[in-house]
């Protein structure tokens with residue numbers, strides 16, 4: 534492990550105590566030595582509007598998001614499951630980044646998806662939907678290992694720090710594998 538990798542982390546939840554954002558922060562803490570994760574907040578990304586999706590009108594936050602994706606070697610996505618799918622927040626951001634289809638910053642971008650749920654399903658359905666969306670954008674998803682954090686409340690402390698030791702170990706291994714996956718797909 535010697536080559537430096539830059540990763541852009543995005544969370545599909547905007548709430549202050551988001552456990553998915555907390556999982557991203559834990560990733561920043563536990564990441565391999567040569568991997569740097571920058572978290573980009575999606576709170577300023579407006580609803581997708583095709584009338585604004587051109588050079589003259591592109592919203593600033595969208596422009597910045599697209600530039601950050603281009604400047605990163607890979608994407609680390611943490612999203613809750615809303616109604617058995619990804620959140621609208623995440624889908625909306627991906628919709629913006631997906632155009633123009635012939636020159637999208639998502640094209641051939643390696644990614645890993647993970648998630649925390651409050652219950653027992655661990656965002657399985659949301660992650661599967663994300664893989665479907667990513668495939669349309671020719672993104673390269675890491676298949677294994679997977680991370681499904683169940684019973685979210687019990688895995689973090691009151692400061693939203695990941696305290697569950699088995700989950701920390703799993704996340705560490707996941708991030709090491711993602712480093713290798715990113716390198717292989719540059």
Ligand code: FNR
Pocket residue numbers: 546547548550551552553554612613614615616617618649650651652654655656685
């Ligand atoms: C949910 N939640 C949820 N959970 C789940 O396992 N399957 C689901 O389909 C849904 N659907 C859903 C819809 C909506 C509108 C909300 C607000 C919530 C629960 C949700 O995944 C849980 O609250 C997560 O912990 C939220 O993630 P953050 O905000 O902590 O990152």
